[in-house]
Amino acid sequence: MRDLILKKIFIPFYDYIYKKSSRIECYKRLKRRNLLSCEDLYFIQWKRLKKLINYCYYKIPYYQKLFKALDLHPTDIKTLKDYKKIPEFNKLSIIDNKSEFINPEYEEKNLIIAHAGGSTGMPVKVYRSPQDQEYICALRARANSWCGWNYRDKIYWLISDQNYIKQTDSLGGKFFSFLHRNNMANTKNITPERMFCWVKQIKKFKPDYLSGYSSLLEEFSIFLINEKINLNGIKGIFATVEPLVQRELISRAFNTPVYNEYGCSEVPCIAHECQYGKMHINIDEILVEFEDTDEDFETKKLVCTPLYIYGMPILRYNTGDTAVLNEDDSCECRLPYPVIKLKVAQANDNLISNNGKLVSGMVLSSYISAVTSGIRQFQIVQKDLLNIKIKISAPNYANEENEQNIRKLLYELMETTSIKINFEYYDKIPPDINGNFRPVISNIGNNDNYKANIRAKNAHTYQ
Numbered sequence: 001m002r003d004l005i006l007k008k009i010f011i012p013f014y015d016y017i018y019k020k021s022s023r024i025e026c027y028k029r030l031k032r033r034n035l036l037s038c039e040d041l042y043f044i045q046w047k048r049l050k051k052l053i054n055y056c057y058y059k060i061p062y063y064q065k066l067f068k069a070l071d072l073h074p075t076d077i078k079t080l081k082d083y084k085k086i087p088e089f090n091k092l093s094i095i096d097n098k099s100e101f102i103n104p105e106y107e108e109k110n111l112i113i114a115h116a117g118g119s120t121g122m123p124v125k126v127y128r129s130p131q132d133q134e135y136i137c138a139l140r141a142r143a144n145s146w147c148g149w150n151y152r153d154k155i156y157w158l159i160s161d162q163n164y165i166k167q168t169d170s171l172g173g174k175f176f177s178f179l180h181r182n183n184m185a186n187t188k189n190i191t192p193e194r195m196f197c198w199v200k201q202i203k204k205f206k207p208d209y210l211s212g213y214s215s216l217l218e219e220f221s222i223f224l225i226n227e228k229i230n231l232n233g234i235k236g237i238f239a240t241v242e243p244l245v246q247r248e249l250i251s252r253a254f255n256t257p258v259y260n261e262y263g264c265s266e267v268p269c270i271a272h273e274c275q276y277g278k279m280h281i282n283i284d285e286i287l288v289e290f291e292d293t294d295e296d297f298e299t300k301k302l303v304c305t306p307l308y309i310y311g312m313p314i315l316r317y318n319t320g321d322t323a324v325l326n327e328d329d330s331c332e333c334r335l336p337y338p339v340i341k342l343k344v345a346q347a348n349d350n351l352i353s354n355n356g357k358l359v360s361g362m363v364l365s366s367y368i369s370a371v372t373s374g375i376r377q378f379q380i381v382q383k384d385l386l387n388i389k390i391k392i393s394a395p396n397y398a399n400e401e402n403e404q405n406i407r408k409l410l411y412e413l414m415e416t417t418s419i420k421i422n423f424e425y426y427d428k429i430p431p432d433i434n435g436n437f438r439p440v441i442s443n444i445g446n447n448d449n450y451k452a453n454i455r456a457k458n459a460h461t462y463q
């Protein structure tokens with residue numbers, strides 16, 4: 001009854017009064033587009049793209065210089081082919097020119113920072129205005145609704161975003177989470193003891209859905225299966241940011257369907273699976289260009305422009321991922337958003353410490369991005385339980401503060417100071433013999449027998 005009053009009366013009343021929270025309004029507007037045709041969506045996309053290009057031309061220092069150098073004016077861009085005159089950007093473009101990409105209309109302290117770098121080892125900080133952030137949540141909410149989620153349904157998050165984790169510690173943050181009906185696990189330390197806390201939290205909070213990084217969901221699923229814990233009543237799981245390789249395992253652990261979301265910190269919520277398991281692109285809010293690759297004729301690289309981000313607008317961003325466009329893009333759900341088949345980069349390894357502690361590679365990458373500066377790329381290689389090598393590419397090479405911060409972080413996350421950490425500096429960190437690059441590599445972290453032994457030992461300890 002209390003839940004019903006909150007859901008039906010108090011929270012809608014708050015949304016009505018507190019107009020600054022534009023999430024519900026954005027969500028309603030976005031959701032109405034589910035009924036449009038694909039052509040209508042492309043029309044909206046083009047209008048929004050023109051608005052963004054115009055804005056970048058007049059307001060954003062980096063693009064002002066770029067347009068001048070290209071001798072290009074927004075009115076010259078009449079087709080998508082014209083738009084391609086703007087070069088592609090990648091993580092390094094942002095790292096090297098960060099301050100010029102930030103919208104000077106905002107004071108930096110009023111922008112929200114998102115840390116990226118999970119799949120490439122390039123620690124990018126991207127900035128969003130509060131309105132951008134609300135828009136991201138609304139767009140994700142629309143995509144979640146394709147799988148049966150309702151706007152007021154409760155969600156429990158398993159992510160490493162420090163902004164949110166810190167937020168849950170403050171009174172204001174707790175109130176905000178309460179209003180948006182979400183709750184969050186503290187994922188900084190992943191131990192069986194901590195996962196028992198997540199179970200307690202979930203049982204008390206009673207979420208309708210779970211959402212989180214695929215590797216964290218996977219680890220939690222293994223824990224639940226080993227401990228024979230059933231978390232009943234969860235209607236679905238949304239896996240995000242990392243490749244979803246253990247869909248069946250996660251689905252079995254929670255006894256519910258798992259849906260994949262494709263996006264990154266630079267361009268959130270590019271595409272999302274519907275209830276029939278097909279991946280639909282949010283083309284009205286993200287322009288996705290399919291560019292040729294050397295791989296084969298069908299495989300295309302994804303170059304994305306988020307059309308709703310104005311805190312740090314990014315035009316033509318190469319995500320580093322590839323996809324195959326479905327020839328038959330129809331889906332039983334009849335949504336107007338086109339369907340793609342993704343081919344995303346290889347997942348990170350996890351680290352394991354000698355006390356059995358597991359550190360998610362994705363979480364670690366995000367924290368490294370938060371505690372360092374001036375690094376263009378990093379790679380962490382765990383040789384054995386006691387030795388970790390950190391490879392760094394940075395313009396000024398050795399930076400004592402970065403080294404100290406990384407050491408402190410690893411000691412804290414792995415809950416041990418007995419590991420030996422060595423730093424190596426490079427102009428460019430070389431890829432592996434197959435030409436691939438993974439920021440976190442563990443010679444033991446992905447050894448299934450070793451992990452099984454550690455889990456068995458921990459299960460015994462906590463029974």
Ligand SMILES: [Zn+2]
Nearest residue numbers: 274278331333
């Ligand atoms: Zn569908």
